[in-house]
Amino acid sequence: MxxxxxxxxxxxxxxxxxIKIFWLNQLHEFTTPACDTQTRKIVMNPNWHNANQIPFQLAHEIAHVLISDNSDRILYFSSAANHSKIEMEANKKAVELLIPEYLEYADPANINANDFVDQFSVxxxxxxxxQEVLSNCSRSQE
Structure with missing residues (x-):
């Protein structure tokens, strides 16, 4: 895929x-994406130094908006622990968003968490x- x-x-x-996505071609290869959860807008960097990671980054930003965590507003004033919790929730939601698409195209004999993580540089x-999400998907298909 x-x-x-x-x-x-x-x-x-x-x-x-x-959710509106803006791809800004003028960004540096290490400029991270960002979102505004209230306006439902995401800024993505198509020049990111690891192109394989761009789908995960986009899924992560979409996750922030879907979770409606207002992370763009609160992270500036938040503790490191709260910031980590918000980012972990978005990371997990991003995995959940990507796995159905991964399963759609993956070779059934090679479906595993390591392949998924490597494919998207998660x-x-x-x-x-x-692995937990993949296992749950396998059980639900039985």
Missing amino acids: SNQTVLEYLNRLAADNQ PHFLSNFA
Whole structure:
């Protein structure tokens, strides 16, 4: 599965949820994406140094909006612990958003959390959560 296929899926998901995505070509390769949860707008960096990670980043920003965590408003004033909790929730939601698309195109014989994490350059600390979601998907299909 190509990144483009996944990005098309995420763009449809965003549009279905009235989320507007702006791709800014002038950004530096290390400028991270951002979102405004109240206006439901996301700024993405198509020049990100790890192109494989762009779908996860977009899913993560969509997750912030879907969760409606107001992270763009509260993170500035928030404790490190609260910031970590908000980011972890968005990370987990991003995994949940990406796994159905991963399962759509993955070779059934090779479906596993490590492949998923590697394909989207998902942070490895989410491997166990990805395995849990994949296992739940397998059980629900039986």
